[in-house]
Amino acid sequence: MRITQGCFSFLPDLDDAQITAQVEYCLQNEWAIGIEYTDDPHPRNTYWEMWGHPMFDLRDAKGAMMELDDCRKVHGDKYIRINAFEDERGIESVQMSFIVNRPKDEPSLKMTRVDYVDRAQKYAWDVAR
Amino acid sequence: MGADGDVMETAAVPATVDLAAEYQSSGVAEILDELDRELIGLEPVKERIRETAALLLVDRARRQMGLSQETPTLHMSFSGNPGTGKTTVALKMAGLLHRLGYVRKGHLVSVTRDDLVGQYIGHTAPKTKDVLKKAMGGVLFIDEAYYLYRPDNERDYGQEAIEILLQVMENNRDDLVVIMAGYADRMDKFFSANPGFRSRIAHHIEFPDYRDDELLEISRQMLADQNYHLSAEAEAALDEYIALRRGQPHFANARSLRNALDRARLRQANRLFTSASGPLDAVALSTIEASDIRASRVFKGGLDVDRPTPQGD
Numbered sequence: 001m002r003i004t005q006g007c008f009s010f011l012p013d014l015d016d017a018q019i020t021a022q023v024e025y026c027l028q029n030e031w032a033i034g035i036e037y038t039d040d041p042h043p044r045n046t047y048w049e050m051w052g053h054p055m056f057d058l059r060d061a062k063g064a065m066m067e068l069d070d071c072r073k074v075h076g077d078k079y080i081r082i083n084a085f086e087d088e089r090g091i092e093s094v095q096m097s098f099i100v101n102r103p104k105d106e107p108s109l110k111m112t113r114v115d116y117v118d119r120a121q122k123y124a125w126d127v128a129r
Numbered sequence: 130m131g132a133d134g135d136v137m138e139t140a141a142v143p144a145t146v147d148l149a150a151e152y153q154s155s156g157v158a159e160i161l162d163e164l165d166r167e168l169i170g171l172e173p174v175k176e177r178i179r180e181t182a183a184l185l186l187v188d189r190a191r192r193q194m195g196l197s198q199e200t201p202t203l204h205m206s207f208s209g210n211p212g213t214g215k216t217t218v219a220l221k222m223a224g225l226l227h228r229l230g231y232v233r234k235g236h237l238v239s240v241t242r243d244d245l246v247g248q249y250i251g252h253t254a255p256k257t258k259d260v261l262k263k264a265m266g267g268v269l270f271i272d273e274a275y276y277l278y279r280p281d282n283e284r285d286y287g288q289e290a291i292e293i294l295l296q297v298m299e300n301n302r303d304d305l306v307v308i309m310a311g312y313a314d315r316m317d318k319f320f321s322a323n324p325g326f327r328s329r330i331a332h333h334i335e336f337p338d339y340r341d342d343e344l345l346e347i348s349r350q351m352l353a354d355q356n357y358h359l360s361a362e363a364e365a366a367l368d369e370y371i372a373l374r375r376g377q378p379h380f381a382n383a384r385s386l387r388n389a390l391d392r393a394r395l396r397q398a399n400r401l402f403t404s405a406s407g408p409l410d411a412v413a414l415s416t417i418e419a420s421d422i423r424a425s426r427v428f429k430g431g432l433d434v435d436r437p438t439p440q441g442d
Contacts, residue, residue, distance in 0.1 A: 052255075059234045060266025062304045067262070 001108040003041040006081060006097040016065065019100050023061035023082065031084035031095055032056040033064045037075040041107065042127050051075075054085055068100060077103045146190040155189075156228040157182050164221050168214060169350065170343035177334045178222065185229045202331040203231055203306045204298055206274075206320070208313040209336025212382030215310045216270065218336075222308065223268040232306055234266035242276040245290040253286040257293045265304050274309035275319035295325045339382050344371045348386045352417070357394065362419035374427050389425065396421040 004010055014022065023033060033055045036048035051071040055064060064082070071080055080101035083094050110128040113121050152158050161182060164175060184201075191197045203226065207215040220237050227235025240260050247253035261269065271277070277294075279285040298307050309316070309326070313335060320327040339347065345368055352358060359367060370389065374380055397417050401409060 055262060057263050058265070059236050059263065060304070062233075062265035062301070063262030066258075066265070 001106055003079070003099070003102070003106060005041070005043065006099055008098050013102065014098070014100065019068070019082070020061045020065055022096075022098065023064045023084075026082075026084035026096060027058055027061060029084070029086070029095070031086050033058060034083040034085060035064070035067055035071050035080065036083060037071060037078045037080045037101075039078045039103070040127055041079050042109065042125065044125075048079070048081065051080070054083075056087070072101055076101070079103065142195055143193060146193065148186060148190065151186055151190060155186070157186060157225060160221060160225045160228060164218075168217065169346045170339050171214060171218075171336065174214075174218060174334055174336055177332070178218070178225070181332060182225060182229070185226075185231060189229055200231070200302050202302065202329065204330045205306070205308045205332040205334060206316060206326075206330050207308060207310040207334050207336060208316040209310075210312060210338055210382060212384035212386075213336040213338060214383065215336055216272070218334075219268065219270045219308050219310070223306075226268065226306055232267055233304075236264075236267035237270055238264040238267060239270040239272060241272050242287065245271070245277065245294075246286050248286075250286075253289040254293060257290045261293070261297050261305070265301070267305060269305055269307045271307065271309045273311045275311050275315040278319055278322055280322060291323060291325075295329065298329050341368065341371050341375070344383065344386055347383050348390055351387060351390055355394075357415050357417055359417050360419065363417050363422055366419040366422040370422055370425060370427055377427065389422075389427075390417075392425065393417050393421045396424050 008014060026033060035051040037051055038045060038048040052067060055067070058064060068080070068082070079099060081097055081099045084096040086093060086095045107127045107129045109125050111123050112126050114124050116122045161179060164178065168175070188197065188201055205222070207219065209215055216239060223232065223235050223237040226232045238260065244260055245257045247256045277287040277291055279287055294307065297305070309330070345364070348367060349359065371386070374385055374389070394417070400421060401413065
């Protein structure tokens with residue numbers, strides 16, 4: 001099942017030239033680029049693993065792309081996303097986030113029934129591989 | 130590539146090329162004029178830069194016509210004594226390469242061994258990579274590059290930084306230009322110990338020492354920038370100072386002069402403060418007298434406490 005999270009996720013996957021252009025746009029806005037990966041695409045899994053530090057002093061997208069290549073080498077079969085963080089006072093938040101790498105076989109989300117207090121039952125989403 | 134780079138790619142292959150027009154429109158002329166105006170002396174350096182600019186301009190024209198595809202090797206080495214303007218020229222070089230479209234952003238990242246080499250195992254690679262990431266799209270200026278290589282210590286982490294640098298210099302030729310700088314003799318030794326660098330660096334530019342009259346001209350310009358000027362006697366004193374200072378240890382060309390002038394300004398301020406009675410006009414406030422310069426230790430035979438700082442020139 002194709003996971004849709006962040007920008008561009010309803011579009012076909014971005015190729016490297018397109019990712020470079022997006023990163024370039026982020027750098028123009030003076031946002032810091034961070035690379036994160038995970039094997040758990042559950043929407044509630046907000047905090048992905050960080051790949052290195054966020055890059056606050058890049059001038060050119062190539063720097064981020066090098067890191068992305070390195071990350072792909074190690075975590076090629078996981079989800080990788082690029083976050084653009086704006087450090088402006090009062091904003092201090094991620095402005096843009098998009099997936100740049102997906103596993104070959106994406107896991108699906110499946111609904112499971114769980115027991116709850118007093119014999120009640122609830123439904124929850126789980127990642128099924 | 131910059132805006133004009135994109136135009137270049139989409140336009141049809143031109144049948145002829147007007148180099149003079151290219152020279153003007155690319156902004157190269159502007160940078161070279163600036164170089165001529167702002168840098169005193171350094172004739173061989175300016176000559177080499179003019180040659181390099183011409184080469185790159187022709188190469189760009191050839192690429193527009195589809196005659197060559199390869200990015201030429203642009204890594205350079207600047208060798209010369211401290212204070213001969215290597216950093217300043219590197220800055221101009223970054224501008225030049227940017228105007229010609231050989232680097233995308235045209236910024237200069239100036240580093241020394243400390244910025245590249247870590248202190249423990251596993252520390253060097255991320256450090257070097259961080260610097261390289263920062264320098265992507267611009268020029269990486271490695272000052273006193275020979276410190277990267279320490280032959281006396283085979284476990285030195287410098288070797289690791291060198292390997293990463295070499296790899297990036299080879300694989301990312303489109304993305305960044307590396308300029309290595311340092312004293313001429315030690316650079317030669319460094320290159321002979323690391324043949325990888327020698328073969329990857331196409332342009333070796335030597336920076337000669339300034340002559341005495343050039344140093345005087347430089348100091349005049351430095352003072353003029355700060356709205357100071359030398360009295361006639363002070364100029365004679367400074368001339369003498371330069372000749373004496375050159376014979377003393379740790380002489381760092383223009384940087385020594387800048388330090389000397391800073392101290393002269395200090396003495397001038399002190400002189401005005403202690404001796405002035407009544408109001409001072411602008412001329413008095415901005416004139417450096419001979420006594421301000423002659424008070425220097427250099428005239429008393431040395432004991433130079435003001436060593437040049439080891440990094441950045």
